[in-house]
Structures are given as structure tokens and as C-alpha cells.
Amino acid sequence: MIELLQFTFMQNALLAGLLASLACGIVGSLVVVNRIVFISGGIAHAAYGGVGLGYFFKFNPTLGAIVFSLVSALGMGMVQRKSQQRADTVIGVLWAIGMAIGIIFVDLTPGYKADLMSYLFGSILTVPTSDLWLMLGLDLLILLLVGLFYKELLAISFDETFATVLNVPADLIYNLLVVLIALTVVMLMRVVGLIMVIALLTIPAAISGQFVQDLKKMMLLASFLGCLFTTTGLCLSYFLNLTSGATIILVSGVVYFFCLVLKRFWLNKRSETLTNEASR
Amino acid sequence: MTCLFPTEAPAEVIRIQHLWARYTHENVLEEINLSVKEHDFIGLIGPNGGGKTTLLKVLLGLLPPSQGEISIFGKRVKEGRVFMGYVPQASEFDRAFPIKVWDVVRMGRLGQRQLLHPYNSEDKEIAAESLRQVGMLALRNRPFGELSGGQRQRVYIARALATQPKILLLDEPTASVDPQIRTNIYELLQELNAHLTILMISHDVGAVSSYVKTIGCLNKRLFYHGDRLITPDMLEMAYQCPIDLIAHGVPHRVFPDHIHPETSL
Secondary structure (H helix, E strand, C coil): CHHHHHCHHHHHHHHHHHHHHHHHHHHHHHHHHHCCHHHHHHHHHHHHHHHHHHHHCCCCHHHHHHHHHHHHHHHHHHHHHHCCCCHHHHHHHHHHHHHHHHHHHHHHCCCCCCCHHHHHHCCHHHCCHHHHHHHHHHHHHHHHHHHHCHHHHHHHHHCHHHHHHCCCCHHHHHHHHHHHHHHHHHHHHHHHCHHHHHHHHHHHHHHHHHHCCCHHHHHHHHHHHHHHHHHHHHHHHHHHCCCHHHHHHHHHHHHHHHHHHHHHHHHHHHHHHHHHHHHC | CCCCCCCCCCCEEEEEEEEEEEECCEEEEEEEEEEEECCCEEEEECCCCCCHHHHHHHHCCCCCCCEEEEEECCECHHHHHHHEEEECCCCCCCCCCCCEHHHHHHHHHCCCCCCCCCCCHHHHHHHHHHHHHCCCHHHCCCEHHHCCHHHHHHHHHHHHHHCCCCEEEEECCCCCCCHHHHHHHHHHHHHHCCCCEEEEEECCHHHHHHHCCEEEEEECEEEECCCCCCCHHHHHHHHCCHHHHHHCCCCCCHHHHHHCHHHCC
């Protein structure tokens, strides 16, 4: 176990996992309570369009992913709130178009595309130190924005109508929320890949939401769970020689269902005791 | 006992003139005229789909009217709505949402604390006072989702009070509570009416008529005479089918007896 930490790539991978978990916990909790998991999946996949453009026009694909995810986030957010069409259909279409753009541009790019798969399935073991600094910066930005606008974010998540009546700028706050999601998606892309981003965004928050009844605590616990899952997943993947992103997701998923069953059992037991007490 | 017949005319707080509203092509509200005076307690009843919720939306500035004008304290809706404490239906809520009673009520202070201004000690006092007024201060640290329907309704009323409103606007305040709690909530509203103007929509004809000061019927058009009595023709105009009402166990003949015992027929 100790010798694992001697490798720089492993140190970086562990750090990347921890940094990503912080963003996941905070933004993932907002995603879960707002029930916009589907939009988040759409943003993640549409980001691939930016990766493709990056390859074709020879700029950093991560930069392309940032721009594409920001644009698609604002677009999907607008569709969700303002469109007369069925929002989920339009978001599904945007999701697929973004992905398709990426694939076409990668096709058009000549040469061998070595690390293309890493955007799809994550490449936590090859995270360079420069990316760690970028992730730290994004974490601090997310913390700052959520800290500054926490009371408004909570208000529009809980009861947007009431917040609007008090002239809280709901559109602005909602756009802030989808921008936060876009930034988080790009961070998670390195860790688990675009395809599995939603899992890491939602699973820690979903577990956490079962046990705490306060949004701040939910964020805190979700961040902690994220750290636990990425670290455990990473170690397992190293020893069993498995894909790290997928292992992290499987660890999270197993714990999620375990918690669901546990909670179910616990609730049944409690209601049994309550009925026993009542019948006495 | 609140004064039913004030000697001097009270000030007008909401004025609705020639209001029409529609979704896509169909008119939902037609030619609504309503003047709400200070310390009114108005109950608007009407069938489902009669436009009650639409009228609320227009009053809250969530749906622009297709014609007509609304003024709240002489201001346009988007400026005037800050004087209204809005109380939504307690049933429209995600029970799993992680939030405590205290944080729900503090949201009432959002109008006073703009972006980048955190809640302060004044907000804390006002939120506590609002919770005390509805008898929920002891439950302030409970998760909101674990409350009963009636308790949640009280918390929503406290949140509306925390905005320090001049008017309370309630959407079916007793839709999801049992009869005993319903009485409690109406009694609370009667108390609050001493300082506040109240406008409430409901389909709960029987209960509403025994607590409000004046009653109106809304079914696309509004039948309101600033009177406490529901006349049979009002009901017939609003519901178009009085027999339907009797079938629901609300014989309308009883209303005048019940409301004005001294002028029993």
C-alpha cells in the first residue's frame, strides 16, 4: 500500500480524485435536489464536441470541452426553463448532436489519436501536475461561487416561485448553477471520463441525501463519500489491474445500492417498532 | 370580533381592472374586476379549472395578463408583489429535499437581503417571531419533509410572514390537511387578519364561507359583490350547476343561516 504512494502518477491520481470529489459533492448535491441529472448527462456528452474541435483545430481539447460544456449548459438550461417543447426531448437531441460533432471532427483529423479514449473513459493515472492546479483553481471557484450565492441557490432549488416573487434573479442563479455543472463536468472528465460523469456527480450526493436533512451537510458528506470512492476505486483498480474510472463508478454504485437496501431495512424495522408501540 | 362594517372606507390595496388572461388561445380569465381593501379577508371559490390558480399567477407577476391592469399599492405587479406574502399549497413539495424548518422560514427575508448580503441578526429575529406567531418555533430544527401537512402549511405561512407583508395570498391553504387542522389554520388566519389583508383561493366552499369576511366565485369571470353571502345565483353563475354542489354535501341554502345567525331566514 505504502509503495503505491511512491509513484508520482499515483500521487497525482489520488490528488485528482480528492479534488474532483470536492466539486462533485457540492455541485452534485445541487444537481440531485434540483432533479437535473439528465441535463448534467447532456452537458457531459455534448462536451465531447469541444474535444473533437480541439483535435481538428489543434488547440487543447480540454479547453474545447470547457467552452462546449459551458455553451451547452446555458442552452440546455434555457430549454429546460423556457421552451414550449418537451424539454427532455430537446436536451436529448442536443446531447446526441454534441457527441456527434465531436466524433465527426475526430474522424476528419488526420493522424493517430492516442489519448482520445481518455476523454471518454477517464485517465486519472495520467493526470499531469498542471491539471491538478487547474482542478484546484476550479474547486476554489466553485467554492467561492456557491458560498457567495448559497442562499439564492437554496431558494431557487427549494421553491423558485417564492424566490421569484421576492424578486430574486432566478434566471441568473439558474444560469450560475448550470455553469457550475459545466465546470464540474470538465473536471470529472479527467477522472472517470465523459460517459460516466453523471455517476460520480450523482451517486455520492444521492447517498448523502438519504442520511442528512440539510443541503450544506449533504454537500459535505457527498464530498467525503466522493473521496472515499475515488481512493478505494483507484487502489482496487491498481491491484486488480482494471480501468480506474469504471472501478471508481462500480465501487460507488455498489455502495449506493447497499445504502438503499440498508435504509429500506432500517425504515421497515422502525415502522414495525412504531406499529408495535401504537398497538400496545 | 373583527369589525364587519367599518365606518370610513379603508384604503385600496389591490386593484384589478378589466383583466383577461389566457394560455395559448383559450381565455382562462375574462373581464376580472376586483378591488381589495385594507383588512379584507376574501375567499375566492370556484370549480377546478375555473382560473383560481391563473389569477394567483397573474397577481404574482408569473403570468402576464393579455389585457387589463393590476396595481398593488398603486404600483405595477413586479414592484408591488413584494408587499404580498405568498403561501403555496403545502402538498407541492419534494419530501426528500434536505432543508430544515428554520431555513425555509428564513427564505422570507430574501426580498430584504439582496445578492451578496448574508442574513443578519434582524432576519433571525423576524424569522423566529414569524415561527412563534404560527406556533412552530419549537420545531425550527426539524427537517421540513418530516412535518405533517398542517405543520408544513404553518411553516409556509410563517415564511410569508417573514417577508413582513401587507397582504397574505394563499393558494388552497387547507388542501392537504384534516378537518381539525383545517379549523386551526382558519383560526390562525382570522387572527392574522387583524393586521393583514388576506386573499385566499380555495375549492373548500363550506369551510371558507364560515371564516372569511367576504366571498367571491370565480369561473372564468368573477362574481364578487364585497359581500359575505354566497347567493344562489352567484353559485349558479360560477359553477353553472348548483346540483353538483349539493351532491358534494354543501347545500347552499344553509349559507345565509350559518353566516348571519341574527338574520336567520
